[in-house]
Amino acid sequence: MSLEEPPPEFQLLPRKCPICCSEDAEQVFAAQYNEHQFTATSFASRKLPEFMHFNLVCCKRCDLLYATPAPPAEVFHQLYVDAAYDSAEEADYAARTYARFLPKIKAHLRIRDKALDIGTGNGGFLRHLKEAGFSEVVGVEPSKAPVNTAPPEIQALIKNTIFSADDFESSSFSLISCFQTLEHVENPGELCGQIYDLLQEGGAVFFVAHNYRSWLARLLKTKSPIYDIEHLQLHSPHSLRYMLQQAGFQSIRVRPIINVYPLRYWLRLLPVSPTWKQHIIDWMSLVGIGHLPIPMPVGNSVAIGYKPAPSQRHITDGAKPTVSQTQVAEKNVSSFNQDVAENAGYVYTTNQQLSSLLSNARISEAVWAMESMKNKTVLDVGCGDGTYTQEFLQFQPKEVTGLDPAEEAIAQANKNTEEQSNIRFVVGDIYHLTALEQRFDIAVVRGVLHHLYDVRRAVAELCKVADTIIVVEPNGYNPVLKVIEKTSAYHIEHEEKSYPPHKLDQWFEAHGGMVVKSEYIGLVPFFCPDGFTRILKQLEPFVEKIYLFNRIACGQYVQKIRVLHK
Secondary structure: OOOOOOOOOOOOEOOOOOOOOOOOEEEEEOOEOOHHHOOOOOOOOOOOOOOOEOOEEEEOOOOOEEEOOEOOHHHHHHHHHHOOOOOHHHHHHHHHHHHOOHHHHHHOOOOOOEEEEEOOOOOHHHHHHHHOOOOEEEEEOOOHHHHHHOOHHHHOOEEOOOOOHHHOOOOOEEEEEEEOOOOOOOOHHHHHHHHHHHEEEEEEEEEEEEEOOOHHHHHHHHHOOOOOOOOOEEEOHHHHHHHHHHHOOEEEEEEEEEEEEEHHHHHHOOOOOHHHHHHHHHHHHHHOOOOOEEEEEEEEEEEEEEOOOOOOOOOOOOOOOOOOHHHOOOOOHHHHHHHHHHHOOOHHHHOOOHHHHHHHHHHHHHHHHHOOOOOOEEEEEOOOOOOOOHHHHHHOOOEEEEEEOOHHHHHHHHHHOOOOOOEEEEEOOHHHHHHHOOOEEEEEEEOOHHHOOOHHHHHHHHHHHEEEEEEEEEEOOOHHHHHHHHHOHHHHHOOOOOEOHHHHHHHHHOOOEEEEEEEEEOOOOOOOOHHHHHHHHHHHHHHHHOOOHHHHHOOEEEEEEEEOOO
């Protein structure tokens, strides 16, 4: 099929999730395309955005965003073969960016002989593989045009065909790379499994993919260039990790990458009028700045995984060893018990100071907005004296369980709710939630993690017992909070220590949790003079909406995590 003339109307076929085969998905973006507007570059890499895409849904199991219905694979295969190519310069920039990861990957490889690059384009990365010391290097690329632009010595290393695992010997490669290609193949989960089979024991897979959950993609929505007619699916960090785990890979690392491209290329991607873009690009060429390389965190992810080997030393992400079970009893529990004994509840909940009332009310409001509790089982971890646990009852949950290690607090909570049948309070700690022998629809963790010695262990336990987790924590980006933690007698006594929000996100992601919503809230401190409190409360709604500034000024970070099940 040639794209010199408009192609015939596509025959669209329904698809299951091409990673986990689930059909449980939610609608995200309706189809937006016209096949008669396709050109020779519609299925080319790094083209001008056309803002066309198929109907897109999100898999509720693995978080992949995929097109359904979509054309059959053979249609795409031919379109890729015939696609035009005009991005050799950008491809070389990309190859240099990806090559920076090679030294760390090589350090973990048992054998460093053969490397394969799937979707190699003009073979720019093959040169870096050879320079990195791989003795045998091969690339696979279905499109004719990019292969024809490769230098003769690189062109000789490229198989100009659709990738097929049958063309290679199993367990023969030390490293297999695949950049910005997972979006195009019909079955990325199957491809990942084939890569696993082709790797030697201890070998590595190296993916780069668009991240549809990046801040820029969420901001631009369908005006982001990643929403494109040639993309059959788009990954998130969670779906990448899920796919690699399902294939059998271990020591998986998924992280964002900063791309470097010339300024004129970044401008080509802007969702503005093509005429205006061309005027700006022409002006930059005239003054000689269009070629300047500019690094940008535009929302791409790197994913690296290793095929396990019996003799291979386990590779970690540099995490420190966790505290053993016998060491995790929190010393500050005694401080909380003392609070209850002296105040008939916690200082934060029984204090009637205006600032405390307003701060707690804003947190409660944010928790309620995160997820409907109607007819659901809810676990309130670190419920304390039960003050905020009782608030859940107004939203008609099926059952509410409050859990806290402070016996005095639980006794007070049970006393306060003697006449309510669908709420109970039990003594227990966050490290042994599975002892409840129940899975919950929602777990609320309000102001708990910053008191713990072993947050990562607590996060792992939370992900075992809940489908959705709502976390409220002090905003670790707020410099004022950091000062208070070091100087406030109350904070020191209760051993409070806030964490950067991105670190909390990473801990949940490492245990199968997907952060689907997060926000920075609250400008009023818990203990603040009434006059100043009223001023801050007036400013609070505006500060919360100011991007970046809210990350520094707001006192609380609220996140909603959906736990992905294998």
